[in-house]
Amino acid sequence: MAPGLTETVALRAPTVASPLKADAGHNKENLIGYKYEKEREIKGTDKLPPASYPNYLPVWDNETERYPPLEPFEHYDHGKDADASFPDLLPKGQVEVDEITPFIGSEVHGVQLSQLSDKGKDQLALYVAQRRVVAFRDQDFASRPIREVVDYAGYFGRHHVHQTSGAPKGFPEVHLVFRGADDRTGASFLEQRTNTITWHSDVTFEKQPPGTTFLYVLDGPTTGGDTLFADMVQAYKRLSPEFRKRLHGLKAVHSGLEQVNASLNGGGIARRDPITSEHPIVRTHPVTGEKALYVNPQFTRFIVGYKKEESDALLKFLYDHIALSQDIQTRVRWRAGTVVVWDNRVACHSAVFDWEDGQRRHIARLTPQAEPPYETPFEGEE
Numbered sequence: 001m002a003p004g005l006t007e008t009v010a011l012r013a014p015t016v017a018s019p020l021k022a023d024a025g026h027n028k029e030n031l032i033g034y035k036y037e038k039e040r041e042i043k044g045t046d047k048l049p050p051a052s053y054p055n056y057l058p059v060w061d062n063e064t065e066r067y068p069p070l071e072p073f074e075h076y077d078h079g080k081d082a083d084a085s086f087p088d089l090l091p092k093g094q095v096e097v098d099e100i101t102p103f104i105g106s107e108v109h110g111v112q113l114s115q116l117s118d119k120g121k122d123q124l125a126l127y128v129a130q131r132r133v134v135a136f137r138d139q140d141f142a143s144r145p146i147r148e149v150v151d152y153a154g155y156f157g158r159h160h161v162h163q164t165s166g167a168p169k170g171f172p173e174v175h176l177v178f179r180g181a182d183d184r185t186g187a188s189f190l191e192q193r194t195n196t197i198t199w200h201s202d203v204t205f206e207k208q209p210p211g212t213t214f215l216y217v218l219d220g221p222t223t224g225g226d227t228l229f230a231d232m233v234q235a236y237k238r239l240s241p242e243f244r245k246r247l248h249g250l251k252a253v254h255s256g257l258e259q260v261n262a263s264l265n266g267g268g269i270a271r272r273d274p275i276t277s278e279h280p281i282v283r284t285h286p287v288t289g290e291k292a293l294y295v296n297p298q299f300t301r302f303i304v305g306y307k308k309e310e311s312d313a314l315l316k317f318l319y320d321h322i323a324l325s326q327d328i329q330t331r332v333r334w335r336a337g338t339v340v341v342w343d344n345r346v347a348c349h350s351a352v353f354d355w356e357d358g359q360r361r362h363i364a365r366l367t368p369q370a371e372p373p374y375e376t377p378f379e380g381e382e
Helices: 038-043 118-131 146-156 185-190 232-237 241-247 257-265 308-324
Strands: 096-099 106-109 133-136 175-179 212-219 227-231 251-255 276-280 282-284 291-293 300-303 329-332 339-343 347-351 361-366
Touching (some): 118 146, 118 339
Parallel strands (some): 106 133
Antiparallel strands (some): 212 361, 282 291
16 A cells, blocks of 8 residues: 555556665655645644644654565464454454455454454454454554554564555554645546556565555545455355366566656655565465465566466456456445454455545554465365
């Protein structure tokens, strides 16, 4: 979710990185197509109140603008330790659970995530893997000290520091999705596209992309700005056995080069040298054992070993399959106090840029990394 109209900017640029500059000479509060005036956010405008959480306003100079390459690490998924009856996460008689659709999406009232024990966090990892995305209402993440929330999410994996986005001062682990007061770039974006939907899983170009992921609202428009999610396990299951069999063994290249190019070309930053990674088109979840499609039009570039026309045709089919299968999708509406937790390994998502231009949309993401994507053999699945 890079700073853009949707969580990530849709790009068609060639996969060639621009030279990284030690100092791009940019104004850190005027980046990537939108203007951010800190004083206006703190004081508010004639139409909008001040930012509810000024401590979460983005900066682009957290200690350093250059970070070393990410090193491999051994990830342990705590969902493996969870009690599948969820006694600490969903105690009977104390919580209300609404399953938004049969396959994907739940809304939960009556549990405070920040107060969960380690057992409750283990159950959270498993529950989210099973339901793909869960919206917890009336949460206190936004009002708690940022360090406390960062430490909380660190239980689920090593924090990912985004290569281009803004973050709260002193907390580069927090990725901010931010559109400030009086921002008017939505109209110009739609001059070039018919819609704002950009399906993706976060930063899949990394060697170890994220797993259990947290998104919590700080300020939002009066209506609109929802987030769509799609169930990539069901997307895989909907394919015929023969087609699924053919996908096994295939790998695709995922690229972070274009995201860095877009940032630098817009006067922004690049914290690390951009990379590409090869991942299986079908990946296996380490806890549930479920197989899921693992391609997305935001970061996937081509299928290894295929000619361009072959790769383009197969990827287009998979992208259309995901986008058009509304019966395996859900939509989360943002409300004050909402924390959305989802599993980036088995769900993809897109922001919906449909709110009135000029309203603030300010959301924070914590993105623990997981294991390198892997697949298990196809075994005559039905």
